[in-house]
Amino acid sequence: MSRVPRWSGLIGCAVIATGLWGCATGQPELVLGPGVIGNQAPQLEIIDPNVSINLNQGERFTIRWRDADPDSAAKIQFMLQDVDTGADIVLVSNIEENDTLAPDDFSVSTDFVPFGSYYLRGEISDGQTTVTVYAMVEATTNTRVVISIGEPGTNPLNVPPRVAVVQPAFNQGVAQDDTLNVTVQPTPTTAVGTSGLPYDPLDDTELYILLDLDDNPNNDDVLVPDPNEIIVLRNVTVPAGSTDPIAFNIAVDLGVVPPRENGLPYYVRATIIDPSNQRVHSYAKGTINILRSATGTADLLQVGTDLAGARFQGFNPGARLGSGI
Secondary structure (H helix, E strand, O other), X not given: XXXXXXXXXXXXXXXXXXXXXXEEEOOOEEEEOXXXXXXXXXXXXXXXXXXXXXXXXXXXXXXXXXXXXXXXXXXXXXXXXXXXXXXXXXXXXXXXXXXXXXXXXXXXXXXXXXXXXEEEEEEEEOOOOEEEEEOEOOOOOOOEOEEEEEOOOOOOOOOOOOOEEEEOOOOEEEEOOOEEEEEEEXXXXXXXXXXXXXXXXXXXXXXXXXXXXXXXXXXXXXXOXXXXXXXXXXXXXXXXXXXXXEEEEEEOOOOOOOOOHHHOOEEEEEEEEOOOOOOEEEEEEEEEEEEEOOOOOOOHHHEOXXXXXXXXXXXXXXXXXXXXX
């Protein structure tokens, strides 16, 4: 659409098609016409926290969100809004939106937040339009998250979940229909294999086993997995107080987990979520290479990296040809 001037101030009149008189006015101001697209409102969604939480003054919590504004450089701020009075406490402001698919996050200190109960509110503005959102309880549409700040020692501490990935313990290559063995357990108290601390003593938790394309757990979301970032393999509910290791035997399907370019590995990760804390992540020591079958002429340097093992044929038994390979 093109921009068409609208006139203010009487400067002349004209007969229009209906036979009525219309008058043009001075000082043009731009209005929408064919070919002109108006300002697109910015977007903001608070992902975490998505449950109400109790904190002792001085404890930190993390805000995670998604933002977008395709035609402007918008700014974001977050604040706590007192449930009783409506008064605001600004936590952070002038964050620039970046339009990335992955969530952003910010760690908030409650050192100077007065005791009380608060809603978490976010605002994004492009200078023309301001959009306001609240943190909402997950799986609801009208229940706001309440963040309660109490005097140190008055609120029971939120015990975050704990998890360690103990298998695979070394780098390995797997091919179609091989089995990937992944074992997780609560974080050991001393040596590996001792699990005196439960996954979570207070809450049932959701445990996700996934392959990460990098070793950064903060640039993806297991609840909305992007195959360019992570591949979720399994998820299970772990009852509160569980201390037993959990083993997963996962058949490799190259249709689900394709080989990566240049033989890059996947990082094996566990992510655990409970209703009262931020997410906890743990990576295995060993990484996984997905191997494709070798055909025709193969570079031996690629065997075990992005090619499956090779069998040599045509040599005399006992000749020991190639015994040094």
